[in-house]
Amino acid sequence: MVKKLLPFIFVFFALFSCKKKDESSDRVTWIGGQIVNPKLDYIIFAQGKHVLDTVKLDSNNFFLYRTDKIKEGLYTLRHNETQVFYIQPGDSLLLHLNTLEFDESLAYSGKGAAQNNLLMDLYLKNERENKFLPKWYTLSPKEFTMKIDSIKAEKKAEYQDFLIRNQVSEGFKEVAEASIKYDYFSKKELYAMANRSRLDILGDDYFDYRKNIDFDKEKLRYYYPYYRFLNRYFNSMLIAKYPPGVDRNSYNFSVDKIKAIDSVISNDSIKNSLLRYTAYRYLFCAKDSIQEKEFLDLFTSLNNNAKHTGEIEKLTKATIRLSGGNLIPDVQLVSMGNNIKNIRQVVNRPTVLYFWTYDNPGQARMVHNRAAELKSKYPEYDFLGINTDPNFKKWRNLVQNMKLDESQEFQLENLAESEKVLVLSTISKAIILDKNSVILDGNTNMFNSNFEQLLLGLLNR
Structure with missing residues (x-):
């Protein structure tokens, strides 16, 4: 090398x-x-x-x-x-x-390498810490704080040693210190969310660090440690008001969250970005067209970025078109024989559409195994695998190598447009149709714990 x-x-x-x-x-x-x-x-x-x-x-x-x-x-x-x-x-x-x-x-x-290697080291350390952090959520607030204080002290020592050996600008110092500071704050918020059912144990001074939050730091608006912390802060602040197990992408939670963001953050670019992120998260999971329209009205009243409002308006229209009772959008598919077919042409029975990519072999095997398992239990349904990759030959070869049922495998013809129309925010998404291509559920997941109950319920309508 x-x-x-x-x-x-x-x-x-x-x-x-x-x-x-x-x-x-x-x-x-x-x-x-x-x-x-x-x-x-x-x-x-x-x-x-x-x-x-x-x-x-x-x-x-x-x-x-x-x-x-x-x-x-x-x-x-x-x-x-x-x-x-x-x-x-x-x-x-x-x-x-x-x-x-x-x-x-x-x-x-x-x-310029030394400062970037430092930022990468801080980033990777935080990613490793987040993997074992849940093991500490059962500790007392004092014990947990001692643990993360120790981590922060090690990072500060590394940073001070770096400053002794390197001359850097004040602008870089601000970024490096923000990485340490806001990753620490994030850990405090995660612990609070994990213990939301017993917030009384935290003590009066647990959230004192919130006094040092700068919600309008323009220079950091695209910096991951800062942006991620802000999102966690608003989740943590709101989650205590809801019962355990609340869906943070639900309509009520999302409405409360964008209202809180608007009330706390003054910087337009930071506020608009967080509002947009929250809107996407909500709409990717939404299933009620009336609530989606109401959410859009509120979002457009709070976000003054025309590009953002245009994006969310288009997404809202797309998610509403996937509501139950509507025909599946007119999407073109490619068959294994390289023939173009309308998605409605290949639906003749109650059907589950699921999606996969050859860039994730583990997911491809797992989702096909799940489809085969469900097919054996619910033979009344067809399970059609829809590939979301651009290379036809590579897809076809993989289907053949995996010995899949070629009559049940298709590839999206116009990938970019189809992803928008079908709102493919995640590869784990599934869509359930009746025999006439009418949507029964436009946003579900074959791995959800209630998916089989959903299939049975739709059959018995």
Whole structure:
């Protein structure tokens, strides 16, 4: 791997050294690197929602990007997945990642590398901590706080050691300190939510850290630790008002949440972004067209971003079209014989549509096994597997290799449009139709605990 990278590294740093000789180019920024096992033939650089550029990979999966327009701050790298990095004008940043372990493999070198490697280390530590955090939810508030105080102290020590060895800008310090601070706050909120049925044990000072929350930090609006904390804060604040087991994507909870967001946050971009996120979460699970229309009216009265309101209006229309009693939208499918068929043509009996992708082999096997199990129990239903990938030959070969019933397998013809019309927010979604292609349930999941009861109930109507 090092041998393969060496020619690129030499070119990269040769460009950097030439740049250094020209003082007028000290604001020119270079970003280069290699993507191992690429999923796409390009990467996207963006700042928040604003795309800076799309950069093609060469035949060896290397890329090189030059700009003199960049300002200091947080940016995102998108290549099937997304990660944040910090850059300043004049940096020459070289990165290397393997998509099989996107976050774990991402490493930086060059000017600006040290600060980004620190941010990645803090991020990965927090992700590992979150995996074992639930084991601590049964501890007393004092014991739990001692645990996470110890974690925070270790990160602060790492950060202070970093500052001794590296000179960084005040802007970067703000980002690094926010990572430590808001990940700590998130853990406090998660513990409170886990113990919502016994909040009296928390004590009067448990939430004192909330006095130090800055809800309107514009520079951090797209920074994951900050944004994730804000979302958890509003969930935690509201969940205590509801009985145990409340669905946080329900109509009532979602309405209360967007009202709370509007009342607490003043910064329009942060507020609009959280409102949009909450709206998507609600609508992806919604099943009541009247409530969806009411939610849309409230959302549009609170969110002043025209693009956001347009998105949510379209999504609301799509989810309403999937309400029970409507015909399934006119979606085109491709059969194993490479014939185009309307989705209504292939429905002749009560039918369950389920979706899968060859990019997730485990999910593909699991969902087909579940469909086969349900088919054996409920032979009155057809179970049609709908593939959501763009490559016909790869899909067909996989269906044949898995020895699936080819008459029950189809692929979406117009992937982008079909995903919008069918509101495919998650690959685990299922849709139940009657023999006339009328929707019985437009948003369910074959792995739900009540799914078999749902199938029986619909048969006995």
